[in-house]
Amino acid sequence: MFRLLSRRSSITLLLMTITALSVWQLQKQPAKNPTITTQSQGAPDSFMENFTLQILDTQGQLQYQLQATYMAHYADDDRSELIKPQFIAFRPDGQRWTAVAETGLAIGGTDKIMLNGAVIIQRNNSSGAPVDLEIRTRDLNITPADDYAETDMKTTIIHGKDSKKAISESVGLQVYFRKGQLNLLSQVKGVYAPQ
Numbered sequence: 001m002f003r004l005l006s007r008r009s010s011i012t013l014l015l016m017t018i019t020a021l022s023v024w025q026l027q028k029q030p031a032k033n034p035t036i037t038t039q040s041q042g043a044p045d046s047f048m049e050n051f052t053l054q055i056l057d058t059q060g061q062l063q064y065q066l067q068a069t070y071m072a073h074y075a076d077d078d079r080s081e082l083i084k085p086q087f088i089a090f091r092p093d094g095q096r097w098t099a100v101a102e103t104g105l106a107i108g109g110t111d112k113i114m115l116n117g118a119v120i121i122q123r124n125n126s127s128g129a130p131v132d133l134e135i136r137t138r139d140l141n142i143t144p145a146d147d148y149a150e151t152d153m154k155t156t157i158i159h160g161k162d163s164k165k166a167i168s169e170s171v172g173l174q175v176y177f178r179k180g181q182l183n184l185l186s187q188v189k190g191v192y193a194p195q
Contacts (some may be wrong), residue, residue, distance in 0.1 A: 067086050135182075
């Protein structure tokens, strides 16, 4: 019996020693802070399909609208990549300026909008009215807060329709949406072709 008790005591003592050493070893290791993983750089943190964003002025009137078939937002540099973006600037008198492209970027929310590749800008004198001015260019940079857009690329402006059409070309263009003003920057030429 003494031998059995002594054997049980030995096993118990051995287990207690192992437990004590394990606890001591765990306490000896430095505490690890939890690891927080973030989105890997270059990966979108969110996306939307077929979205429309409308911005109102201080009187609650629609100032501009941005929509696209797809948007992916990247938090690391606060940019959004856009597929088939459409930007519309609204004037108080009802005039609308619409710019469309195949792709684009929105930087800092909508602080700056870049329409990439071929861009078509159309002006309507009022909602539902036919287009009275069309601009064809590339790589248009829009600053919505300033109601302003610009490009340094070749630009073709078509004013009027059919028999009363005027065509102007330039390299570089500035558009002031609220004022309805266009500045042609260089190499300007124009043709007025009444028929």
